[in-house]
Each structure stands twice: as C-alpha cells, then as structure tokens.
Amino acid sequence: MQIEFKYPFILLLFLPVAFLLYRYWKQMKLMTNRKESQVILFLRTCIFSLLIIALAIPQIVLPQKETQVVFLMDRSASVQDSGDQQLEWLEKSVQNKNEKDEYSVLSFGEKATIEQMMGKEGLRFPKWNEETGKDHTNIEGAINLASSVFPNNSGGRIILFTDGNETMGNLTEAAKLLKNRSIELDTVLLQSHSYEDTAVSEIEVPSTLYEGEQASVSVTIESNIAKSGLLHFYENNNKIVSKSIEIKEGTNVIPIQFPVEQAGLVTYKAELELTNDAYAENNKLQVVNMVKTIPQILLVQNDSNKALVQIMEGAGYKVEVRSSIQLPTVLSGYLNYQSIIFNNIAATDITENQMSLIEKSVKDFGVGFLMTGGEDSFGLGGYFQTPIEKLLPVDMDIKGKKEMPSMALMIVLDRSGSMDGQKFSLAKEAAARSVELLQETDTLGFIAFDDKPWVIVEPKPLKNKEEVVNKIRSVPVGGGTEIYGSLVEAYDQISDLDVKRKHIILLTDGQSATNNDYEELINEGSKKNVTMSTVALGADADRNLLEELAKLGAGRFYDVQDSTVIPSILSRETVMATRTYIEDNPFYPNIKSGYGWDTLFSQGIPQMKAYIATTPKAESTVPIESTKEDPILAEWQYGLGKTIAFTSDVNGAWNGDWARWNQWSSFFTKVVANTLPQYDSEAYSLSVEKEQDRTYLSVSADKLSMLPIETTIISERGEVVEGNTKMIAPGKYEVDVDNDPGLYFIHVKQTDEDGNVTVYQSGFTIPYSDEYLITGANEEKVNELLAITDGSQLEKESQAFRPLKNPVKQKQEITEVLLFISFLLLLIEIAIRRLGLPVKFLAVFEKKEGVKRQKTFKQKISSAPRETPVSIGKEAQLDSNRETNKKQAKPPKKTKKLNTKEENENHLDQLLEMKRKKKR
Structure with a gap:
C-alpha cells in the first residue's frame, strides 16, 4: 500500500504554516499557562497538517x-453463422473465471448494444439482440461502447470476436484510445465459412440515351465458384431482358442489348436468379439515367374516353394511360414523366402514400400536374387536407362564399377490439376532418359502437368545433361488434331533425347478426330524407351486408384495403352530402388579360354548363373565372413544378360548348404545355464515391461559378434524405449523405445574381454493403490492432480471465476522513480555549506535581551536611536580609528567563529559613 497525492504542490503550504507555528511557540514563553499553550500548539499543528494533506x-x-472482461461479439452478416460458436466460447470462458472476476457481454453489427451488464452472475440474456443491424460492421463504435462499460480509471480487458472486416468506422483509432486507458484488447479470430456466393458488382450504361435507340450495357458479376443462373434486366421495374448465363469463378462481364422504351429519369436494374447463393442482398444492382425524348404524359383516368389522348398525341406528346389502381407505388415510377393529369379521379381510389409520392415528384423534381373537374374530382373526390390539395393552386373547401343548405351528418364508427391500431386512429382523424368541412350551422353526431352503441357527440349544431373534435379523438377501443343496434340509434337521433339533408356514414371492419330487419329501418329513414353510405375496413368486414345497406340507403359503398384512404372517404362523403359544391347554372367565363390566354378567345367565349366550386390560394393566379368569381382555371408554381386546376370537366358533360369549340384542342394543349418542367439536364454532372460509412456525391457544373447550390435528395420510397452540401472548388460541389443502400434521386437548383434559376435532376444508387462481399478473415487488420494494444489472439477459453499484464491499481481518496479528524481536533482546541474544562484538569495536575517536587527538594536539603554559621551582628544581619530581599524582589529583566514554579518554591524555603534564624 502506498499513498499518492493528486495535487502535491499544495504540500508547499507547510512552509508558511511552520513559520506561523514557530512564532506561536516563541510567544508561549511570555504566557502564564504554558501547559495549555503547549497543548493548543500541538492541536493546531495537527489541524493544519491534516487540512493541507x-x-x-x-x-x-x-x-x-x-x-x-467485456466480451464483444460480432453479429454482422459476414460471420452470420458463427453465433453458436461465439456463445459456446463465451460459456466456457465464464466457467473458468474466479469468484471475484466480473464480465459484460456486448453484441455489434452496424450498431452496438449491451446484452448483459457488468457483473459476477452467470449468462442470463435469452437471445441475441437483432436490432444491431447486420448490413455493416462498425468495430470502432463497438469498442467505444465496450470501453464505457468499465468504471472510470479502472483497467480491464476487451475480448473482440471478429473476422477483421470493418465496413464502418476506424478501429485503429479506437484501439489507440484503449491503450491510453490501460484497457487490454484481445481477439478471437472468426473464420468465414466457405460460402458459395455470386454478386452483381457493376452496371455500365452509356451516359446519354435516347428513346427508341438500341442500347448496349454491360453487367459485371463477381463469383467465387463456377455456376449457371438467370440474369434479369429491368427498365423502370419492367423486365425487358431475361437470359441464361454461365458464370465462371472470378470476374464475368455480361453484355445486354435492348431497345430504349422509357424516357426521362429511367431506372435500370440487373438481378441474378441463382440457387445455393450465400447472400441475396448482392444479387441485384440499380443505376439511374436520363433518357432524352419528347415529353411523356401520364394520363390517369378510369374510363375509356380517348379524346384527351388524341389531342395530346396530335400535339406531339407521348401519352401513357393508367387507371387509378395502376398508379406506381415508388417515386421512380413518376419521375420518367414530364407531367401527370388526373382526369376526374377520386382520392378514395388512391393511397396516401401514392399522393405523397406525386407531391414530392412535383415539388422536388419539377414534374407538372393537372387536375380536371368532375363528380369524382376536387372536393367531391375527397381531396380535402391531402398531399394533392397541397400541390394544387386551389383549396377544396369553400371558405364562406356560399349559403350552404342546412344538413345533418351522423358518423357511426366501429370501436371493437379488431379496430385497434392505425385504421381506428385514421378513422377518428377522418371524422375530425369532417368537422372542419362542416359549417357552424350544420349538425354533426358521432356514435361509437362495440356490443352496443355509445353516443359520443349528440347531433346538434357545431357551435364549438374544437370540443367536438376532442371528444371524437378521445374515443377508446372497446369490445364486440353489433351493427343493427347502432344504426337504430343513429336513425332515431337524426330522422326528426329539421334540416334539408340528413346523411349517415357507417364504418366497420367486422360482421354482425343479419337476421335483423335492416330494410325496414332504412326505408323508414328514407321517408324522412335520410341517406346512408357504408365503409368496409379490411378483409374481415361483411361486404355483402354493407354493400346492400348502402344500396338501400341511396348512398355509396367503399371497400377499403388500405386504411390511409379513410380520411379521403369521409371528407368526400361530407362534401357530397351537401351537393352544393357543384355550380350547374350555364354561364360565360371571364377571361382575364395579361396571362397569355385571351388570344385564344378572340372570336368569342363559349358557354360552360358546370364546375366544382373551390377557393384560390393566395399565391395562385386565376386567368379564367366564373361569374361568381370562382376559379375555372387556376395555376401556380409549387416548388419546382407547375400545377393547374381546371374545375370543369374535359369530357363534354360539364364544359358545354367548350368541347365543340374550334380552339378546344389548342386550349387543352396549352394547359398541358404550361405544366411541363423547365430544367436543363446537362447543367451538371454527377459522380458517386462510397467510403466506409458515408457516400459522397460530386456535382460538377458546366460553368465555373462561386454561387452556392441547393440540393434535395429523396429515396425511392419518397423519404427526404439529409445531405450536407459544400463547395470544394469553383463549380465543384460535394454532397455528404448516409450510406444506406438503395436508389435515390437528387435535384440541384442554383440561382444567379440576376435571379435566373438553373435546375438539374438525376439519380444515383448506393450499392449493397461490403459486408456481403466474401473476402475471408482479415488477419492483417487483426494483427495491426493487436500491435497497437499489445494484446493477444486467444486460442483457449481459459485465457479470457487470466491476470492483466499491467493491472490498474485502485485509488481510494481519504480526504473526507482527514477533514473529519481535523474537525474533531478543532472542537477540542476550542473547548480548551473557551470552555475551561481541560484547564481545571491541567491545574489539578500541575498542583500535584508541585507538591511532589517540594517534598523531594526538602528531602535533599535535610540529607545535605550543614555549615556552621558565622556570627554577625543583628544590624549587619538585618541589612544583609534587606539587601537580599531587594535583590530578590527586583522584577526580572525582559531578556532574562522567567522563574519556574520550582525556583519560586526554593526561594520561599530560603525566606522561611532566614526568618527562623532571625528569631533565634
């Protein structure tokens, strides 16, 4: 045992303290009670010493x-089959540990996690944590977490199970930090199994492709074994080539030829179909290319009317027609079009995700968008508060411009246990949206039912919308399903209300008894102008019953498989219940000048029959409007894309004489042309460089410039990806993004000093992780790691808990103990000086000592031989005594030493002796 000082320079305080104590000791000679002073001097010396220490x-x-010991177990894909081997090694190691030894278990892949905290107990985690991520190996992050498990300033040992292959981080930097903390690092080398694996490593596509040309590309395949398989090649997820190939061991380059049929941003993908392959993740690879062509338009309509197709093809556009159920579900499915047209499409036919992808393609990639009117469009289509409403230049709601007929809406919602989850939350949110669409004079009721109906909101005018919304959102999930009783309650609540329109919406995902007389109930309600629509949620709903109820109730039936369309259904039903959104009085639209549209109407303005009422947004322009100042044609810039709303139809039912107008084709062609993107795909070039844990995009401009650029990166799923953009040279920029494999699209925007905007869009692929490349154990990296930490490669389990080479000594501070002792001594010192108790004790002690010394002195005198006194006269003797008394009575000089108590007693004895002689 030894003692160390954290701040040894403070011990220099002993010098001034020693000087002060010395001065105090010098002054003690002048004090009358020297014993007390000596004790105080001793106590103060101890107190000062303890405080300084x-x-x-x-x-x-x-x-x-x-x-x-911390066991660090690799759970990444490259050693995916070694889990049992590592666990067995761990169990045997724990059996060989001493009773006082402690250990912890961590697992890692892309992330590290603690499986078992530091302790002496046996293994107690039931299974490996699967959230570490197997796509990467981050040894640096794992070592950093493992080192934090050890208490501060304590040494230990980390045993790393690894094959030495890292795909993220820098393990050598982490190893250097371990050495500074005196933490040993040993390894257990994991050998990769002999997998058969084949991987697509590269796709080479010409930098410039043109629609219709015969393109030649090459696919590079790496394999560690010779085998046969199939190679599939896709263009925008459409398989265009499928061929059998013979793969040799090593590098294989497979040529592919195909006609380019898609335009715009096109995704090409190569995919291998093999048997007995180790990793499926590395069997496919994608690239993105810009294919130049004439504008390509996506026309979304659910009827077979060819009129619009003929008009656009006559203008030189390439048109692809799809129904609403055929819309793409990934972002790349929209980016190869220059414009998208929704021709009388209801929001209830499109998922929320599809609408979000369209909104991103318009905002971030400049794709145009046009919505035309009809009974399934705008507010009547259920677009209130959807991503499509966000991108349009008009709002679906009519903001107080019309006197709405009074109406009552009753929402009957299933709250049984099977509704729990997203669909119940979306259904309540949809009901809340319906509240916002209604006027304060409208009536809303809300019933939630399980095995019986629960009236949450009684049907009454919406004087306090916020209170009603809060009640709806607070409804919990309940028990069973009983539909008939809830409909009886709904009809009883709404039938006798004094309003012009009464409508019930029933939403359920279950089944109920069908022996009740639904027909009589609905017929009685119909006599009082009550209508009803039904919504079947999920595969377990009784579709036959619900469809029949909607038919009897003169409403609509919705079969919902994707719960995200529920809000659109309820907003559509709410709007359709009013029927006031359709303006069906023939009129002549007002054409405003200055927007470039008036030249088409030089020979007159045709009459229009009907349109859907909307409200223009503040930033939009309305070049054509109705006599009630409602938008007929509204347009605006939404992000990078141009969007237009034409609130009448284009099939002739609503637009009246416009369909027979000799300028109709020119008018519609101009509408479509105004939505086309205005960007230059050649303004920049893009290259991708992948490092261990990051991907860097190099963006080079065709002109040297010191102006910054704005970049937007979106994944194929429509998620915005964060990227750090910086300029590295004039006209050269670097974008730092994460390293998650997948297909991404980038949009670049630059604004010059004059306000001119240059736009560029492209795509790139981050390939699969190097974790899926079979390279074997990296013993060189492991040896480098052991050289830094002076560790060992363990062969036996018994080596895990061997003594540390340089065991860290534990340090225990004793400052508190010293302070406590000095405090006690201070109390004693104060007691001696102030309370007086120890002084009395010392006085008694001093008296006893004085009596003892006096007796000893007298004994010495009595035993000593006496001399014969010389005879002198009385006067001489008296004079002599007086002189002696005067001398003895003289006060001592300051420089002389004060008499001690023993000398005073001797002096007293002499006086007594002289007095006896005088009496003789």
Missing part, C-alpha cells in the same frame, strides 16, 4: 484483485 487529495493506492 486533505487539500492535496491523498489517495491510498491498492492493487486491483479482480479481472473485469
């Missing part, structure tokens, strides 16, 4: 007896 932070250094 305490300030220097003394630490008792003791050797650390137990060994602390």
Whole structure:
C-alpha cells in the first residue's frame, strides 16, 4: 500500500504554516499557562497538517484483485453463422473465471448494444439482440461502447470476436484510445465459412440515351465458384431482358442489348436468379439515367374516353394511360414523366402514400400536374387536407362564399377490439376532418359502437368545433361488434331533425347478426330524407351486408384495403352530402388579360354548363373565372413544378360548348404545355464515391461559378434524405449523405445574381454493403490492432480471465476522513480555549506535581551536611536580609528567563529559613 497525492504542490503550504507555528511557540514563553499553550500548539499543528494533506487529495493506492472482461461479439452478416460458436466460447470462458472476476457481454453489427451488464452472475440474456443491424460492421463504435462499460480509471480487458472486416468506422483509432486507458484488447479470430456466393458488382450504361435507340450495357458479376443462373434486366421495374448465363469463378462481364422504351429519369436494374447463393442482398444492382425524348404524359383516368389522348398525341406528346389502381407505388415510377393529369379521379381510389409520392415528384423534381373537374374530382373526390390539395393552386373547401343548405351528418364508427391500431386512429382523424368541412350551422353526431352503441357527440349544431373534435379523438377501443343496434340509434337521433339533408356514414371492419330487419329501418329513414353510405375496413368486414345497406340507403359503398384512404372517404362523403359544391347554372367565363390566354378567345367565349366550386390560394393566379368569381382555371408554381386546376370537366358533360369549340384542342394543349418542367439536364454532372460509412456525391457544373447550390435528395420510397452540401472548388460541389443502400434521386437548383434559376435532376444508387462481399478473415487488420494494444489472439477459453499484464491499481481518496479528524481536533482546541474544562484538569495536575517536587527538594536539603554559621551582628544581619530581599524582589529583566514554579518554591524555603534564624 502506498499513498499518492493528486495535487502535491499544495504540500508547499507547510512552509508558511511552520513559520506561523514557530512564532506561536516563541510567544508561549511570555504566557502564564504554558501547559495549555503547549497543548493548543500541538492541536493546531495537527489541524493544519491534516487540512493541507486533505487539500492535496491523498489517495491510498491498492492493487486491483479482480479481472473485469467485456466480451464483444460480432453479429454482422459476414460471420452470420458463427453465433453458436461465439456463445459456446463465451460459456466456457465464464466457467473458468474466479469468484471475484466480473464480465459484460456486448453484441455489434452496424450498431452496438449491451446484452448483459457488468457483473459476477452467470449468462442470463435469452437471445441475441437483432436490432444491431447486420448490413455493416462498425468495430470502432463497438469498442467505444465496450470501453464505457468499465468504471472510470479502472483497467480491464476487451475480448473482440471478429473476422477483421470493418465496413464502418476506424478501429485503429479506437484501439489507440484503449491503450491510453490501460484497457487490454484481445481477439478471437472468426473464420468465414466457405460460402458459395455470386454478386452483381457493376452496371455500365452509356451516359446519354435516347428513346427508341438500341442500347448496349454491360453487367459485371463477381463469383467465387463456377455456376449457371438467370440474369434479369429491368427498365423502370419492367423486365425487358431475361437470359441464361454461365458464370465462371472470378470476374464475368455480361453484355445486354435492348431497345430504349422509357424516357426521362429511367431506372435500370440487373438481378441474378441463382440457387445455393450465400447472400441475396448482392444479387441485384440499380443505376439511374436520363433518357432524352419528347415529353411523356401520364394520363390517369378510369374510363375509356380517348379524346384527351388524341389531342395530346396530335400535339406531339407521348401519352401513357393508367387507371387509378395502376398508379406506381415508388417515386421512380413518376419521375420518367414530364407531367401527370388526373382526369376526374377520386382520392378514395388512391393511397396516401401514392399522393405523397406525386407531391414530392412535383415539388422536388419539377414534374407538372393537372387536375380536371368532375363528380369524382376536387372536393367531391375527397381531396380535402391531402398531399394533392397541397400541390394544387386551389383549396377544396369553400371558405364562406356560399349559403350552404342546412344538413345533418351522423358518423357511426366501429370501436371493437379488431379496430385497434392505425385504421381506428385514421378513422377518428377522418371524422375530425369532417368537422372542419362542416359549417357552424350544420349538425354533426358521432356514435361509437362495440356490443352496443355509445353516443359520443349528440347531433346538434357545431357551435364549438374544437370540443367536438376532442371528444371524437378521445374515443377508446372497446369490445364486440353489433351493427343493427347502432344504426337504430343513429336513425332515431337524426330522422326528426329539421334540416334539408340528413346523411349517415357507417364504418366497420367486422360482421354482425343479419337476421335483423335492416330494410325496414332504412326505408323508414328514407321517408324522412335520410341517406346512408357504408365503409368496409379490411378483409374481415361483411361486404355483402354493407354493400346492400348502402344500396338501400341511396348512398355509396367503399371497400377499403388500405386504411390511409379513410380520411379521403369521409371528407368526400361530407362534401357530397351537401351537393352544393357543384355550380350547374350555364354561364360565360371571364377571361382575364395579361396571362397569355385571351388570344385564344378572340372570336368569342363559349358557354360552360358546370364546375366544382373551390377557393384560390393566395399565391395562385386565376386567368379564367366564373361569374361568381370562382376559379375555372387556376395555376401556380409549387416548388419546382407547375400545377393547374381546371374545375370543369374535359369530357363534354360539364364544359358545354367548350368541347365543340374550334380552339378546344389548342386550349387543352396549352394547359398541358404550361405544366411541363423547365430544367436543363446537362447543367451538371454527377459522380458517386462510397467510403466506409458515408457516400459522397460530386456535382460538377458546366460553368465555373462561386454561387452556392441547393440540393434535395429523396429515396425511392419518397423519404427526404439529409445531405450536407459544400463547395470544394469553383463549380465543384460535394454532397455528404448516409450510406444506406438503395436508389435515390437528387435535384440541384442554383440561382444567379440576376435571379435566373438553373435546375438539374438525376439519380444515383448506393450499392449493397461490403459486408456481403466474401473476402475471408482479415488477419492483417487483426494483427495491426493487436500491435497497437499489445494484446493477444486467444486460442483457449481459459485465457479470457487470466491476470492483466499491467493491472490498474485502485485509488481510494481519504480526504473526507482527514477533514473529519481535523474537525474533531478543532472542537477540542476550542473547548480548551473557551470552555475551561481541560484547564481545571491541567491545574489539578500541575498542583500535584508541585507538591511532589517540594517534598523531594526538602528531602535533599535535610540529607545535605550543614555549615556552621558565622556570627554577625543583628544590624549587619538585618541589612544583609534587606539587601537580599531587594535583590530578590527586583522584577526580572525582559531578556532574562522567567522563574519556574520550582525556583519560586526554593526561594520561599530560603525566606522561611532566614526568618527562623532571625528569631533565634
């Protein structure tokens, strides 16, 4: 055991303290009670010494007896089959540990996690944590977490199970930090199994492709074994080539030829179909290319009317017609079009995700968008508060411009246990949207039912919308399903209300008894102008019953498989219940000048029959409007894309004489042309460089410029990806993004000093992780790691808990103990000086000592031989005594030493002796 001081320089305070104590000791000679002063001097010396030592932070250094070990287990894909081997090694190691030894278990892949905290108990985690991510190996992050498990300033050992292959981080930097903390690092080398694996490593596509040309590309395949298989090649997820190939061991380059049929941003993908292959993740690879062509338009309509197709093809556009159920579900499915047209499409036919992808393609990639009117469009289509409404230049709601007929809406919602989850939350949110669409004079009721109906909101005018919304959102999930009783309650609540329109919406995902007389109930309600629509949620709903109820109730039936369309259904039903959104009085639209449209109407303005009422947004322009100042044609810039709303139809039912107008084709062609993107795909070039844990995009401009650029990166799923953009040279930029494999699209925008905007869009692929490349164990990297940490490669389990090479000694501070002792001594010192108790004790002690010394002195005198006194006269003797008394009575000089108590007693004895002689 030894003592160390954390701040040894503080011990220099002993010098001034020693000087002060010395001065106090010198002054003690002038004090009358020297014993008390000596005790105080001793106590103060102890107090000062203890305080100075305490300030220097003394630490008792003791050797650390137990060994602390952290087992760091690799769970990445490259050693995916070694889990049992690592667990067996761990169990045998724990059996060989001493009683005081402690250990912890961590697992890692892309992330590290603690499986078992530091302790002495046996293994107690039931299974490996699967959230570490197997796509990457981050040894640096794992070592950093493992080192934090050890208490501060304590040593230990980390045993790393690894094959030495890292795909993220820098393990050598982490190893250097371990050495600074005196933490040993040993390894257990994991050998990769002999997998058969084949991987697509590269796709080479010409930098410039043109629609209709015969393109030649090459696919590079790496394999560690010779085998046969199939190679599939896709263009925008459409398989265009499928061929059998013979793969040899090593590098294989497979040529592919195909006609380019898609335009715009086109995704090409190569995919291998093999048997007995180790990793499926590396069997496919994608690239993105810009294919130049004439504008390509996506026309979305659910009827077979060819009129619009003929008009656009006559203008030189390439048109692809799809129904609403055929819309793409990934972002790349929209980016190869220059414009998208929704021709009388209801929001209830499109999922929320599809609408979000369209909104991103318009905002971030400049794709145009046009919505035309009809009974399934705008507000009547259920677009209130959807991503499509966000991108349009008009709002679906009519903001107080019309006197709405009074109406009552009753929403009957299933709250049985099977509704729990997203669809119940979306259904309540949809009901809340319906509240926002209604006027304060409208009536809303809300019934939630399970095995019986629960009236949550009684049907009454919406004087306090916020209170009603809060009640709806607070409804919990309940028990069973009983539909008939809830409909009886709904009809009883709404039938006798004094309003012009009464409508019930029933939403359920279950089945109920069908022996009740639904027909009589609905017929009685119909006599009082009550209508009803039904919504079947999920595969378990009784579709036959619900469809029949909607038919009897003169409403609509919705079969919902994707719960995200529920809000659109309820907003559509709410709007359709009013029927006031359709303006069906023939009129002549007003054409405003200055927007470039008036030249088409030089020969007159045709009459229009009907349109859907909407409200223009503040930033939009309305070049054509109705006599009621409602938008007929509204347009605006939404992000990078141009969007237009034409609120009448284009099939002739609503637009009246416009369909027979001799300028109709020119008018519609101009509408479509105004939505086309205005960007230059050649303004920049893009290259991708992948490092261990990051991907860097190099963006080079065709002109040297010091102006910054704005970049937007979106994944194929429509998620915005964060990227850090910086300029590295004039006209050269670097974008730092994460390293998640997948297909991404980038949009670049630059604004010059004059306000001119240059736009560029492209795509790139981050390939699969190097984790899926079979390279074997990296013993060179492991040896480099052991050289830094002076560790060992373990062969036996018994080596895990061997004594540390340089055991860290435990340090225990004793500052608190010293301070406590000095406090006690201070109390004693104060008691001596102030309370007086110890002084009395000392006085008694001093009296006893004085009597003892006096007796001893007298004994010495009596035993000594006496001399014969010389005879002198009385006068001479008296004079002599007086002189002696005067001399003895003289006060001592300051420089002379004060008489001690023993000398005073001797002096007293002499006086007594002289007095006896005088009497003789």
